[in-house]
Amino acid sequence: xxxxxxxxxxxxxxxxxxxxxxxxxxxxxxxxxxxxxxxxxxxxxxxxxxxxxxxxxxxxxxxxxxxxxxxxxxxxxxxxxxxxxxxxxxxxxxxxxxxxxxxxxxxxxxxxx
Amino acid sequence: xxxxxxxxxxxxxxxxxxxxxxxxxxxxxxxxxxxxxxxxxxxxxxxxxxxxxxxxxxxxxxxxxxxxxxxxxxxxxxxxxxxxxxxxxxxxxxxxxxxxxxxxxxxxxxx
Numbered sequence: 001x002x003x004x005x006x007x008x009x010x011x012x013x014x015x016x017x018x019x020x021x022x023x024x025x026x027x028x029x030x031x032x033x034x035x036x037x038x039x040x041x042x043x044x045x046x047x048x049x050x051x052x053x054x055x056x057x058x059x060x061x062x063x064x065x066x067x068x069x070x071x072x073x074x075x076x077x078x079x080x081x082x083x084x085x086x087x088x089x090x091x092x093x094x095x096x097x098x099x100x101x102x103x104x105x106x107x108x109x110x111x112x113x
Numbered sequence: 114x115x116x117x118x119x120x121x122x123x124x125x126x127x128x129x130x131x132x133x134x135x136x137x138x139x140x141x142x143x144x145x146x147x148x149x150x151x152x153x154x155x156x157x158x159x160x161x162x163x164x165x166x167x168x169x170x171x172x173x174x175x176x177x178x179x180x181x182x183x184x185x186x187x188x189x190x191x192x193x194x195x196x197x198x199x200x201x202x203x204x205x206x207x208x209x210x211x212x213x214x215x216x217x218x219x220x221x222x223x224x
Contacts, residue, residue, distance in 0.1 A: 004156070033211060043157070043200075043214035056211055090156050100147045100204040100212055104156030 002027065004105035006091050012111045018079040021108045025072050025093030032074040033102060034066060037088040046089075049074055050097045078110075086112045116140070117201045122219040125195075131188040133218050135201030138182040144205045146177060147212065148186045150197040157200065157214070160186065191222045 005024040013019050025032050034046040045058040049068035066076040072093075078085055088109050092102035118136040125131040137146065147162040161168055161175045163184070168175045174187040188195055200217040 035214075042216055045211045045213065048211055058211075092156070098207050100145060100162060100202070100206070101159050102157075102212065104158070106154075106156050 004091055004093050004103055006089075006105035006108050008108055009106065010109045010111075012113060013081050014113050015081055015083060017081050018077060019081060019110060020075055020077045021089050021091075021110075023074045023076075023091030023093075023105060025074070025091075026103055029093035029095055029103070030072050031094045031097045031099075032068055032072065033092045033094075034074070034076050035090040035092065036060075037090060037107070038084075038086070043090070046076065048097070055097060081112045083112050086110060116203045116213070117215055119199075119201050119215065119218045121216070122221065124221050124223060125188075125191045127192055127222050127224055128190055131191040131195065131220055131222070133186040133188075133199050133201075133220065134183065135185070136183045137201070137203050140181050140203050141205065143207070144203045146175065146181075146184050147202040147204055148173070148175065149200045149202065149212075149214070150195075151200070151217070152194075152197040160199075191220075193222050193224070196220060196222045 007022045031050045033048040035043050037043045048056040052068045063079045068074045088107040090107045092104045094102050145164050148160040149157040151157045163175045177184045198217040198219050200214050
């Protein structure tokens with residue numbers, strides 16, 4: 001069974017631009033969560049989607065948004081990029097929402113110049 | 114606020130058991146203990162979880178003290194590929210909260 005797939009794996013943007021990251025969950029998984037990982041703050045929860053609905057949101061500004069499609073694939077968008085948005089963005093999927101067993105992708109590494 | 118406390122780093126000789134401790138003295142009755150690890154440049158990987166009883170799977174064993182205030186993850190025969198950051202997380206099932214990762218323990222397995 002294929003794992004969680006995130007695209008692109010690496011990207012470079014400049015301040016003020018926007019970026020869209022994509023996540024394809026494991027087949028059959030309907031819950032998708034996003035995390036941001038930086039050296040200073042570690043792994044921080046961004047948001048979670050289940051059946052196209054955002055169920056939970058972390059403490060991030062409104063520049064960070066996401067959505068989930070009917071096939072459970074998810075995208076997250078960051079607008080008006082700042083230098084501090086440089087990070088590894090990780091997507092995780094799970095069968096259900098009431099489980100702590102998440103399956104993570106390898107992440108999308110964003111560098112903002 | 115962090116719900117778990119772990120040592121910053123540990124070393125282990127290859128082939129020996131790696132015992133990674135975690136303190137979660139404020140854990141509530143409904144909270145599970147989860148362990149993940151993150152090998153450099155990869156996404157976190159689920160290892161094991163438990164509520165009260167000790168648990169074992171093909172990767173590791175989880176020992177939870179009777180008062181549930183601490184636990185130990187045991188990798189029975191550590192290999193170089195087990196070098197990673199190990200995260201101990203407490204999480205309440207059935208809530209809207211998601212996993213909160215702390216700083217973890219950086220385990221270095223050496224020859």
